Amino acid sequence: xxxxxxxxxxxxxxxxxxxxxxxxxxxxxxxxxxxxxxxxxxxxxxxxxxxxxxxxxxxxxxxxxxxxxxxxxxxxxxxxxxxxxxxxxxxxxxxxxxxxxxxxxxxxxxxxxxxxxxxxxxxxxxxxxxxxxxxxxxxxxxxxxxxxxxxxxxxxxxxxxxxxxxxxxxxxxxxxxxxxxxxxxxxxxxxxxxxxxxxxxxxxxxxxxxxxxxxxxxxxxxxxxxxxxxxxxxxxxxxxxxxxxxxxxxxxxxxxxxxxxxxxxxxxxxxxxxxxxxxxxx
Amino acid sequence: xxxxxxxxxxxxxxxxxxxxxxxxxxxxxxxxxxxxxxxxxxxxxxxxxxxxxxxxxxxxxxxxxxxxxxxxxxxxxxxxxxxxxxxxxxxxxxxxxxxxxxxxxxxxxxxxxxxxxxxxxxxxxxxxxxxxxxxxxxxxxxxxxxxxxxxxxxxxxxxxxxxxxxxxxxxxxxxxxxxxxxxxxxxxxxxxxxxxxxxxxxxxxxxxxxxxxxxxxxxxxxxxxxxxxxxxxxxxxxxxxxxxxxxxxxxxxxxxxxxxxxxxxxxxxxxxxxxxxxxxxxxxxxxxxxxxxxxxxxxxxxxxxxxxxxxxxxxxxxxxxxxxxxxxxxxxxxxxxxxxxxxxxxxxxxxxxxxxxxxxxxxxxxxxxxxxxxxxxxxxxxxxxxxxxxxxxxxxxxxxxxxxxxxxxxxxxxxxxxxxxxxx
Numbered sequence: 001x002x003x004x005x006x007x008x009x010x011x012x013x014x015x016x017x018x019x020x021x022x023x024x025x026x027x028x029x030x031x032x033x034x035x036x037x038x039x040x041x042x043x044x045x046x047x048x049x050x051x052x053x054x055x056x057x058x059x060x061x062x063x064x065x066x067x068x069x070x071x072x073x074x075x076x077x078x079x080x081x082x083x084x085x086x087x088x089x090x091x092x093x094x095x096x097x098x099x100x101x102x103x104x105x106x107x108x109x110x111x112x113x114x115x116x117x118x119x120x121x122x123x124x125x126x127x128x129x130x131x132x133x134x135x136x137x138x139x140x141x142x143x144x145x146x147x148x149x150x151x152x153x154x155x156x157x158x159x160x161x162x163x164x165x166x167x168x169x170x171x172x173x174x175x176x177x178x179x180x181x182x183x184x185x186x187x188x189x190x191x192x193x194x195x196x197x198x199x200x201x202x203x204x205x206x207x208x209x210x211x212x213x214x215x216x217x218x219x220x221x222x223x224x225x226x227x228x229x230x231x232x233x234x235x236x237x238x239x240x241x242x243x244x245x246x247x248x249x250x251x252x253x254x255x256x257x258x259x260x261x262x263x264x265x266x267x268x269x270x271x272x273x274x275x276x277x278x279x280x281x282x
Numbered sequence: 283x284x285x286x287x288x289x290x291x292x293x294x295x296x297x298x299x300x301x302x303x304x305x306x307x308x309x310x311x312x313x314x315x316x317x318x319x320x321x322x323x324x325x326x327x328x329x330x331x332x333x334x335x336x337x338x339x340x341x342x343x344x345x346x347x348x349x350x351x352x353x354x355x356x357x358x359x360x361x362x363x364x365x366x367x368x369x370x371x372x373x374x375x376x377x378x379x380x381x382x383x384x385x386x387x388x389x390x391x392x393x394x395x396x397x398x399x400x401x402x403x404x405x406x407x408x409x410x411x412x413x414x415x416x417x418x419x420x421x422x423x424x425x426x427x428x429x430x431x432x433x434x435x436x437x438x439x440x441x442x443x444x445x446x447x448x449x450x451x452x453x454x455x456x457x458x459x460x461x462x463x464x465x466x467x468x469x470x471x472x473x474x475x476x477x478x479x480x481x482x483x484x485x486x487x488x489x490x491x492x493x494x495x496x497x498x499x500x501x502x503x504x505x506x507x508x509x510x511x512x513x514x515x516x517x518x519x520x521x522x523x524x525x526x527x528x529x530x531x532x533x534x535x536x537x538x539x540x541x542x543x544x545x546x547x548x549x550x551x552x553x554x555x556x557x558x559x560x561x562x563x564x565x566x567x568x569x570x571x572x573x574x575x576x577x578x579x580x581x582x583x584x585x586x587x588x589x590x591x592x593x594x595x596x597x598x599x600x601x602x603x604x605x606x607x608x609x610x611x612x613x614x615x616x617x618x619x620x621x622x623x624x625x626x627x628x629x630x631x632x633x634x635x636x637x638x639x640x641x642x643x644x645x646x647x648x649x650x651x652x653x654x655x656x657x658x659x660x661x662x663x664x665x666x667x668x669x670x671x672x673x674x675x676x677x678x679x680x681x682x683x684x685x686x687x688x689x690x691x692x693x694x695x696x697x698x699x700x701x702x703x704x705x706x
Contacts, residue, residue: 005302005306013445013561013564014561015449016445016446016448016449016452016557016561017554017557017561018454019449019453020448020452020550020553020554020557021554023452023453023455023550023553024550024553024554027455027491027550028550032671051332054395055329055332055333055336055395055396055555056392056395056398057328057462058462058463058470058474059457059462059463059465060462060463060464060465060470060473060474061470063465063470064469064470081539082456082534082537082539082540082543083542084327084532084533084656084659084660084665085327085328085331085332085660085663086328087324087325087328087457087461087462087535088324088451088456088458088532088536088539088540089456089457089462089539090455090456090537090539090540090542090543090549093455093456093539093549094454094455094456094457097455098465105543107543109663109676110663111543111544111599111660111676111677112539112540112543112544112677113663114663114664120372136670137664139671168525180423218436233393263483
């Protein structure tokens with residue numbers, strides 16, 4: 001083989017390894033510290049494994065949906081990692097890099113699939129996760145301590161509860177979540193968010209309200225599911241951000257439009273809509 | 283010892299026998315067709331899965347139900363021999379390359395999801411045609427290149443495709459940027475067409491090289507050889523092994539992020555390690571004689587290590603972390619070597635059919651087993667909620683697939699054609 005071809009072949013052979021080393025170097029490079037601020041934007045978003053109503057898996061679209069609000073802390077549900085049905089992608093890793101955030105991911109099945117993720121512009125000081133007692137599909141709860149500053153830490157809980165239709169014991173799941181949130185005695189403000197699969201008038205939500213405030217109280221309660229009215233399925237308001245220990249709720253809303261002037265299923269990255277709340281802390 | 287181990291395979295020899303331009307044409311087209319197959323397989327299963335979900339939840343049942351029929355694409359390669367008898371091996375091979383290139387190009391245009399699924403399914407079907415016709419034609423071609431060397435070359439092109447796939451996913455941080463957008467531009471409407479920048483030249487080059495420099499094979503189907511019925515069970519086992527290899531790769535081991543998640547280790551560490559292991563496997567196939575890997579005792583040791591690694595990964599991942607991660611990465615080499623043995627054996631035997639039928643049926647049966655295991659594994663995830671019997675069985679299914687791959691590799695070693703037996 002000609003020398004030139006041999007050199008090209010060797011270079012090509014080593015290219016994947018070099019690219020992997022380069023990506024390691026680039027992605028592990030410390031990011032910029034977030035600017036000090038008084039208001040914090042929190043988002044919860046069930047991303048439906050990156051699949052929208054057009055059935056297309058498109059994580060970039062999810063990233064664009066999130067970036068339209070540019071939140072500081074995000075709780076994600078239906079996040080996948082390495083599953084054949086979602087092209088093997090590590091969604092939490094990819095989104096955290098795309099959005100320039102710290103992340104913690106915890107799966108519910110087979111040690112790597114169907115999980116929740118906590119993403120934050122601020123360092124996640126520590127994180128633990130729990131398997132929520134489940135009759136049908138296994139559910140998880142994440143507890144992360146987000147370090148906003150030396151004087152302010154937030155206890156953030158992210159969960160995705162089961163479905164009543166699948167004979168899930170929702171009371172047991174909510175009680176478990178509350179037992180974990182109430183066990184934290186750090187004195188930090190607490191945020192509990194996620195897709196609870198429970199309507200506002202259910203007894204389980206009323207139980208949560210005895211410990212947390214619903215940040216949407218006093219604001220327009222738009223449906224969070226489905227994101228686009230394509231099929232004949234009922235509107236549901238099942239995604240929540242509860243909080244306690246904060247100063248004020250500046251604003252709370254469900255993000256209903258991502259691209260102004262466009263109204264097609266294609267603009268929605270998921271079958272859920274994200275809920276956003278802006279809070280101030282003492 | 284060094285002389286005994288060293289393979290007499292040489293790319294230079296193939297290049298000289300084919301001439302440089304034909305050699306480059308052959309290598310380029312083979313590698314990229316294999317890569318397009320890998321990408322199509324990755325896109326196909328999610329497409330079908332989404333349709334199944336819709337059917338179950340009663341949304342657009344008719345349309346989504348029709349998409350389920352796309353699973354038939356896995357079985358179409360079984361018709362290769364019948365089609366060959368009508369149109370000839372050469373024509374089918376060239377047409378398959380062209381079809382794969384066109385459908386892969388269409389995939390890059392971000393078609394509606396249903397069309398995307400059909401396109402990726404068609405690539406899989408045509409890949410079955412391509413791999414069996416190409417292998418048969420080249421192995422039968424009287425070009426003074428040893429058939430063993432041709433098989434090594436074919437295996438190397440498949441491993442090279444896996445290497446390019448790793449490269450693409452390394453750039454995409456676990457995301458295959460040829461199928462999904464990498465997020466470089468601020469508008470996803472534009473970003474989604476990003477891969478066209480690469481796909482159009484790649485497809486054009488593939489077509490150009492196929493018609494200009496891809497070797498022109500002369501041989502057509504020869505009369506059937508005497509049947510070798512006594513090998514029936516073992517031969518089928520080899521086909522199962524090919525399916526298990528694809529299942530294990532696409533459900534877990536092609537993804538360093540999964541190994542990282544299991545073992546609570548760094549994705550970047552696993553990605554680098556997995557690429558190194560694939561490179562080592564490629565070098566082993568390139569430089570070491572196949573007889574060395576075909577030694578049953580040696581294979582038992584290697585496969586025992588692989589099974590041990592799987593057990594460590596599935597049952598003690600959080601205790602062993604980096605140890606489990608390193609073990610499983612090394613056992614990836616064993617998986618690739620097993621695949622080499624299986625492909626090598628599949629291409630050498632003719633069973634009771636013609637060679638083209640053996641290879642195409644081999645891949646079809648392999649795909650069928652891959653599909654069965656995929657379905658079983660999917661039952662352990664989303665559907666574990668409704669089919670509780672499958673809850674938590676994911677690792678067991680993976681381990682079973684690993685054991686089947688091991689057994690079929692032993693089968694490939696034990697199985698010798700009549701010609702090889704007489705040579706011994």
